[in-house]
Amino acid sequence: MSPEWQRFDRRAVPVSAIFMTGVAVMAGVPSAIGLSDISVAVALGWVLPGAVLVVVAGTVAEWLRLRYSRYRVGPERVELHTGMLIRNRRSLQRDRIRTVDVTANPLLRVFGLVSVRIGTGEHAEKGTVRLNPVTRATGDELRRTLLDRAAEPVADGTLAVFDPGWIRYAPLSFVAPLLGASAVGGALNVADWVGLSGGLVEWTIDRLGGLGLIGGIAVLAGVALVLGVIGALGLWVEMWWSYRLDREPGGTLRVRRGLLTTRSISVEEQRVRGVDLVEALGTRLAGAARVDVVATGLATGAEQNKAQHSTLLPAAPTELAQRVAAGILREPVSPTEAVQLTPHPVAARGRRLRWALAGVLAGEFPLVLLGVLLTEVLLHIAWISALVAVPVAVALAVDAYRSLGHGIHGDYLVARSGSVRRSTVALQRRGIIGWTVRQSVFQRRAGLATVRATTAAGSGAYSIRDVAAGRGIEVADAAVPGLLTPFLEEPPQQLDL
Amino acid sequence: MTDGDIRLRPPRHPVDRRSVGWWSTNLILLFATPVVVLVLLGALIRPARFWLVAPAVVIAVAGLVLVLALPRWWFRVHRWEVTETAVYTRTGFFWQEWRVAPLSRIQTVDTRRGPVEQRFGLSTVVVTTASAKGAVTMPGLDHALAEEVAEQLTVATQAVPGDAT
Numbered sequence A: 001m002s003p004e005w006q007r008f009d010r011r012a013v014p015v016s017a018i019f020m021t022g023v024a025v026m027a028g029v030p031s032a033i034g035l036s037d038i039s040v041a042v043a044l045g046w047v048l049p050g051a052v053l054v055v056v057a058g059t060v061a062e063w064l065r066l067r068y069s070r071y072r073v074g075p076e077r078v079e080l081h082t083g084m085l086i087r088n089r090r091s092l093q094r095d096r097i098r099t100v101d102v103t104a105n106p107l108l109r110v111f112g113l114v115s116v117r118i119g120t121g122e123h124a125e126k127g128t129v130r131l132n133p134v135t136r137a138t139g140d141e142l143r144r145t146l147l148d149r150a151a152e153p154v155a156d157g158t159l160a161v162f163d164p165g166w167i168r169y170a171p172l173s174f175v176a177p178l179l180g181a182s183a184v185g186g187a188l189n190v191a192d193w194v195g196l197s198g199g200l201v202e203w204t205i206d207r208l209g210g211l212g213l214i215g216g217i218a219v220l221a222g223v224a225l226v227l228g229v230i231g232a233l234g235l236w237v238e239m240w241w242s243y244r245l246d247r248e249p250g251g252t253l254r255v256r257r258g259l260l261t262t263r264s265i266s267v268e269e270q271r272v273r274g275v276d277l278v279e280a281l282g283t284r285l286a287g288a289a290r291v292d293v294v295a296t297g298l299a300t301g302a303e304q305n306k307a308q309h310s311t312l313l314p315a316a317p318t319e320l321a322q323r324v325a326a327g328i329l330r331e332p333v334s335p336t337e338a339v340q341l342t343p344h345p346v347a348a349r350g351r352r353l354r355w356a357l358a359g360v361l362a363g364e365f366p367l368v369l370l371g372v373l374l375t376e377v378l379l380h381i382a383w384i385s386a387l388v389a390v391p392v393a394v395a396l397a398v399d400a401y402r403s404l405g406h407g408i409h410g411d412y413l414v415a416r417s418g419s420v421r422r423s424t425v426a427l428q429r430r431g432i433i434g435w436t437v438r439q440s441v442f443q444r445r446a447g448l449a450t451v452r453a454t455t456a457a458g459s460g461a462y463s464i465r466d467v468a469a470g471r472g473i474e475v476a477d478a479a480v481p482g483l484l485t486p487f488l489e490e491p492p493q494q495l496d497l
Numbered sequence B: 001m002t003d004g005d006i007r008l009r010p011p012r013h014p015v016d017r018r019s020v021g022w023w024s025t026n027l028i029l030l031f032a033t034p035v036v037v038l039v040l041l042g043a044l045i046r047p048a049r050f051w052l053v054a055p056a057v058v059i060a061v062a063g064l065v066l067v068l069a070l071p072r073w074w075f076r077v078h079r080w081e082v083t084e085t086a087v088y089t090r091t092g093f094f095w096q097e098w099r100v101a102p103l104s105r106i107q108t109v110d111t112r113r114g115p116v117e118q119r120f121g122l123s124t125v126v127v128t129t130a131s132a133k134g135a136v137t138m139p140g141l142d143h144a145l146a147e148e149v150a151e152q153l154t155v156a157t158q159a160v161p162g163d164a165t
Helices: A012-035 A040-067 A106-110 A136-147 A164-172 A175-193 A197-240 A281-285 A306-310 A318-329 A347-373 A376-403 A441-446 A469-479 B019-044 B049-077 B115-119 B143-158
Strands: A070-073 A077-082 A088-093 A099-104 A113-119 A128-135 A157-161 A244-248 A252-257 A262-268 A272-280 A288-295 A311-317 A405-409 A412-417 A421-428 A432-440 A448-455 A461-468 B079-082 B086-091 B095-102 B106-112 B122-129 B136-142
Touching: A012 A040, A012 A106, A012 A128, A070 A136, A077 A128, A099 A136, A106 A113, A113 A136, A128 A136, A136 A262, A157 A318, A164 A175, A164 A197, A164 A281, A164 A288, A164 A311, A175 A197, A197 A311, A252 A311, A262 A288, A272 A281, A272 A318, A281 A288, A281 A421, A288 A306, A288 A318, A306 A311, A311 A318, A347 A376, A347 A441, A347 A448, A347 A461, A376 A412, A405 A469, A412 A461, A432 A441, A432 A469, A441 A448, A448 A469, A461 A469, B019 B049, B019 B115, B019 B136, B049 B086, B079 B143, B086 B136, B095 B136, B106 B143, B115 B122, B122 B143, B136 B143
Parallel strands: none
Antiparallel strands: A070 A077, A077 A088, A099 A113, A099 A262, A113 A128, A157 A244, A244 A252, A252 A262, A272 A288, A272 A421, A288 A311, A405 A412, A412 A421, A432 A448, A432 B095, A448 A461, B079 B086, B086 B095, B106 B122, B122 B136
16 A cells, blocks of 8 residues: 555545435435425425425535545554544554444445445444545455464365355344334334324224234234345345355455345454354254354443344354354364353342243233233233233243353353353453452342353343352353462351452 | 352441431432422413423422431441451442452442532542443542542552453
8 A cells, every 4th residue: 555645436426426315315205205294395495495405405515524534544553634624633653443344324335435444443432443435455465464464384274164055044134024014114114104093993803803902913913024034035135145265365254245235345354253053943943053163352331233244154054153253263173163061050040030030020010900900802812912922931941041151161151151042152261361250149149140251242242141159250260360369268267358 | 049058248337426417408409409499480370280280289299208217227327347358338228239350350439429428528439440341439438538538449459450350
């Protein structure tokens, strides 16, 4: 890279103009339809000048942004100056740079442009420089020059490539029900814009009237679910199309994926502190798991898409997931698979059962209360739903208990927990930078504790939940020799704790 | 916990005795605000007097119990210790928490004094590590002692190279 000051690509201006036009159309059409109740002339008279103003203002703002922004990739630092009124100067030390992510939304792709995010992983916002947009060639060059600094050559190769068959796991995650609910909500919202809200609801009730209340709810839930599944499939295709995970020369793990918006996410290997095997209940039953990397310096804090940045493999057959996890860690077998997990005391099951039943009770209480006060129908709904909810809750609680486990395997501390979202974390022991032992009043009575290993990577702390207190401390002491030792004691002599 | 199990011993130093006063004042301020607002409103709005004053009384009684009990409990539980190798604290009552951070991983050492804390001559030392969830706080230290601890920690931290991740 030349060490001269450079500007962003000028084509950002037409990109912005097209984008703002899109925004103006999206916002303008509903308003125009709404106003055309009065008269078409009034609608156009208000909406058209507004739309023109939005487009012009957006384009001029973008032009000004380009005019006053410049960046430089020097031998030691990457610098970015922005801002017209408030000058903003940001500079990153090159040896602190941990990630270089390259993304391109469809609009940028048409123009052959990309947006580059260079991160040190420190101080969320201040530690990041976004170069938006530069040409694709510049983006690739930036990624290579900024991350390639390892002295010894490292074997590279492909860890995993896209398999369209994985799409069968897409509807099984949490995404589907969420998308379904928001789709129904969205439909009502749109109906409200065009003044049909009441109409839509009445129409629905009309259609479903013959089915009774329960039937109506079932049909609605079914519709929401179908919409959710369609949404989840679409989202999965957009996110993971032409996915591949490579190890590049210089010791970098690189994920490339995306159908419309293409993304390239690079993680420096010396930043990797472990892996997290995530199994949503549905995908777990189907024998699939997702692999997240636990690494320092990934997008943190308020920055969105954090989860997606750390996901190195979407839900895929567990066997493959374990193999990829092993590959990421450069181990012959992934510690998440090889480890012998120690189960936790039975008291932990009691806690989970109590939480589950308390949850059901909290859900039923308003129904029963309103039922007693208002109408018997609600009481019937209450006992019917309890009939369904109690076994489900108990099953989830027992499953959550069976998920609990921890162990040490070679250089890794492995901890597993969760039922709806079961997560098996393998954390490098040298990546542990402290311990937090928590004990609630109830845990104390049951002799349990939650032992958290704090780390600079990933979410900042990984827990061994509800482990027998003594055992948890022993494991912590064994995982990081010496750190806890001076603070330990044999209990019989003293009663304080 | 069965006998013979290994456990964490309490850290060596208790917090300053004045912390009880500091915590009590904080709690009093916390509970007094809604009580005063409700009573004032009750005095002004005659028809709703009962519905305003009754919750005020409930809050006041609950607050009084907590003000008398919690700070004393906390005082017994909150302890801290700085050794050659690590910072070690114990906090909380309902959720008791032991935190250990090795000196080699410390990134920043701050001393904080809130307005109330200031009046009681106390400081809080906050030690952060590279982990987003690894901060260790030592509340209720005497001003001079807090300075001393912070100084000692800063020196120990500077002796270690690297970015402590």
